[in-house]
Amino acid sequence: MLPAIRAEGLSKRYRVGTPGSATLREAFSRWRRGEPDPRELWALRDVSFSIAPGETLGIIGGNGSGKSTLLKILSRITEPTAGCAVLRGRIASLLEVGAGFHPELTGRQNVHLNGAILGMTRAEVARKFDAIVAFSGVEGFIDTPVKRYSSGMHLRLAFSVAAHLESEILAVDEALAVGDAAFHRRCLDKMDELRSAGRTILYVSHDLETVSRLCARTLWLERGGVRDIGPTAEIVPAYLAVLLPLGGAPT
Amino acid sequence: MSFEEPASIEVVIRPRRGWLDADWAEVPRRRELALLLVRRDFLVRYAQTALGPAWSVLQPLLTAAVFVAVFHKAVRIPTDGLPPALFYLSGLLFWDYFSRSLLGVSTSLIDNAALFRKVYFPRVIVPLSLVASNLMAFLLQLAVFLLVYAGFLIAAPASAARPGPLLLALPLLLALTAALALGVGLWIAALTAKYRDLHQLTRFLVQLWMYATPLVFPVSAVPARWRPIFELNPMAAIIECSRRAFLGAGVVAPRALAASALAAAVLLASGLGVFAAAERTAVDTL
Numbered sequence: 014m015l016p017a018i019r020a021e022g023l024s025k026r027y028r029v030g031t032p033g034s035a036t037l038r039e040a041f042s043r044w045r046r047g048e049p050d051p052r053e054l055w056a057l058r059d060v061s062f063s064i065a066p067g068e069t070l071g072i073i074g075g076n077g078s079g080k081s082t083l084l085k086i087l088s089r090i091t092e093p094t095a096g097c098a099v100l101r102g103r104i105a106s107l108l109e110v111g112a113g114f115h116p117e118l119t120g121r122q123n124v125h126l127n128g129a130i131l132g133m134t135r136a137e138v139a140r141k142f143d144a145i146v147a148f149s150g151v152e153g154f155i156d157t158p159v160k161r162y163s164s165g166m167h168l169r170l171a172f173s174v175a176a177h178l179e180s181e182i183l184a185v186d187e188a189l190a191v192g193d194a195a196f197h198r199r200c201l202d203k204m205d206e207l208r209s210a211g212r213t214i215l216y217v218s219h220d221l222e223t224v225s226r227l228c229a230r231t232l233w234l235e236r237g238g239v240r241d242i243g244p245t246a247e248i249v250p251a252y253l254a255v256l257l258p259l260g261g262a263p264t
Numbered sequence: 265m266s267f268e269e270p271a272s273i274e275v276v277i278r279p280r281r282g283w284l285d286a287d288w289a290e291v292p293r294r295r296e297l298a299l300l301l302v303r304r305d306f307l308v309r310y311a312q313t314a315l316g317p318a319w320s321v322l323q324p325l326l327t328a329a330v331f332v333a334v335f336h337k338a339v340r341i342p343t344d345g346l347p348p349a350l351f352y353l354s355g356l357l358f359w360d361y362f363s364r365s366l367l368g369v370s371t372s373l374i375d376n377a378a379l380f381r382k383v384y385f386p387r388v389i390v391p392l393s394l395v396a397s398n399l400m401a402f403l404l405q406l407a408v409f410l411l412v413y414a415g416f417l418i419a420a421p422a423s424a425a426r427p428g429p430l431l432l433a434l435p436l437l438l439a440l441t442a443a444l445a446l447g448v449g450l451w452i453a454a455l456t457a458k459y460r461d462l463h464q465l466t467r468f469l470v471q472l473w474m475y476a477t478p479l480v481f482p483v484s485a486v487p488a489r490w491r492p493i494f495e496l497n498p499m500a501a502i503i504e505c506s507r508r509a510f511l512g513a514g515v516v517a518p519r520a521l522a523a524s525a526l527a528a529a530v531l532l533a534s535g536l537g538v539f540a541a542a543e544r545t546a547v548d549t550l
Contacts, residue, residue: 027548028548028549037459037461037462038461085547086277087277088383088384089275089277089384090380090381090382090383090384090547091544091545091547091548092277092278092279092280092544092545093277093278093279094279095279096278096279097276097277097278098276098277098278099274099275099276099277100274100275100276100277101273101274101275102273103273104275106383112379112382112383113379113383115304115308117307117308117311117312118304118307118308122303122304122307125300126300126301126304129294129296129297129300130297130379130383130385131383132294132385134296135296158311
C-alpha cells in the first residue's frame with residue numbers, strides 16, 4: 014500500500030539574528046560589503062520517514078527539536094529549504110482552530126468562512142452546519158457577533174468547525190494547543206474517534222503517556238534531525254533514558 | 265469530502281522551482297473561499313458604522329467638494345470647460361478604485377499573517393478577493409456619479425458635458441485598473457514581507473502617484489513637451505479616457521492607452537511571480 018505520507022530529506026533553514034524582518038538598510042550595507050546573510054539555523058535537517066494510511070505516528074523531542082517546523086511544512090504553512098514530501102489526501106490540523114475567525118462577524122458567518130478557509134466546500138459546510146452548532150453548544154448565540162462571545166464559547170465553536178473537517182490526515186500539535194482541561198480532553202477524544210475511523214494521524218506531544226497509548230510508532234527528533242524512529246515501546250524508553258539523567262528536557 | 269474527492273489526491277511538498285512555480289490550479293478550486301472573503305470584507309467594512317455603505321457615497325462627494333474648493337476656486341486649475349464637480353467625480357471614480365485596491369493588496373500579507381501562520385490556502389486568493397470586493401464600492405460610487413451627472417444635465421442642459429461612444433470601453437478600463445492595482449500591490453506585498461520599510465512608504469507613493477495623474481487637472485494642461493513623460497504613468501490614460509467617455513472632454517492618445525495595457529500586463533504577470541515567490545516563506549519573516 015502507498016504511504017499516506019512519505020518525507021524524504023526534509024530540511025528547513027531559518028535566518029536568525031534578524032527577528033521579524035530585515036530592513037532595507039541592513040540588506041544594502043551587507044550587499045555593499047559583500048557579506049553573507051547573518052547566522053543561519055537549520056530547524057530541520059534531512060528528515061525522512063513514511064507513514065502508512067491509518068497509522069498514528071507520535072512525534073517527540075525536546076524544545077527546538079523541529080517538531081512544530083515539521084508539522085508546519087507538512088501542512089504547507091511554510092516550504093522546506095530542501096527535500097520533499099508526498100501526501101495522499103487532505104491534511105488538517107487541530108492547531109488551525111479558529112483560523113480566520115473575525116470578531117465582527119456572527120457565529121454563523123464565521124462557521125461558513127472558517128469552513129471555507131479550512132478547505133470545506135460550501136455544500137459540505139451547509140450539510141454539517143447543524144451538527145457543528147450542536148456540538149459547540151452555542152446555539153442561542155449563533156447570530157451574535159463573535160466578539161460578544163466568552164473565550165470559552167469562541168474556542169468551542171472554532172474547535173467544532175475543525176472537528177467536522179473530514180481530512181484523510183490529521184496533524185495535532187499539542188504543544189501549541191490552548192484551552193482548558195475539558196478542551197484538551199475533547200481533542201484527545203476526537204483523535205481517538207478519528208483513529209478508529211482509519212485516519213492517518215501525526216501526534217506531536219510532550220505527554221509520553223498519551224503517545225504510548227495512541228501511537229504504535231514514534232519519531233524522535235533531536236536538534237532538527239531524526240534521532241530514531243520505530244515502535245513506541247522502544248523509542249519512548251530510549252528517549253526517557255536520555256531525558257532523565259539530565260534532569261530536564263534536552264535543548 | 266472523502267467521497268467527493270478521491271483519496272488518491274496527492275500533494276507534493278518541495279522547495280519552489282522557478283519563477284512562476286505556485287499552486288495555480290488550486291486557486292479556481294477555492295473560489296468559494298474568495299467569495300466568502302469578499303462578503304467578509306463588505307460586512308466588516310461597515311460593521312458598527314451608523315451610516316454603513318453610505319460612507320462609500322459620502323467619501324468621494326466630500327473629496328470632490330474639497331477639490332472644487334482648493335483646486336478650482338483657490339488655485340484655479342482648468343477643468344477642460346467641464347463643471348468642476350463632474351470633472352473631479354469622474355476622475356475619482358477610477359482613481360479611488362485603484363488606490364483602495366492597491367493599498368489593500370499591498371498589506372494583504374501583513375494583515376493576514378496570523379491566518380497564514382495557521383492554515384494553508386493559495387495566498388493570492390486574498391488579494392484577488394480584495395480587488396473583487398472593492399468593485400462594490402466602485403459600483404456605489406458610479407451610481408453617485410451618475411446621479412450627480414443627471415442632476416447637472418437637468419439643471420444646465422446647455423452644459424458641455426456629454427457622454428461619448430467610449431463608454432463601451434469602460435469595462436476594459438476597469439479591467440486595466442484592477443490589473444494595475446493588483447500588479448503593483450502584489451509587488452509591494454511581496455517586498456514588504458521582507459522589507460517592512462516599504463509599508464511606510466506605500467501611502468506616500470500612492471499620494472505622489474495621484475498628483476502625477478490627471479485627477480485635479482486635465483491632460484490638456486500638461487505642456488506638449490512633457491506629455492511623453494506624463495504618459496509613462498499608466499493611470500493617466502485610464503483616467504483621461506474614462507473622463508472622455510463620461511463627459512466628452514479629454515485628450516485620449518491610443519498610444520498612451522496601449523502603453524497602459526502593456527504596463528498592466530507586465531506588472532500583473534511579474535507581480536504574481538514575485539508574490540508566488542514571497543508567499544511560500546512569508547510566514548517565516550512576517
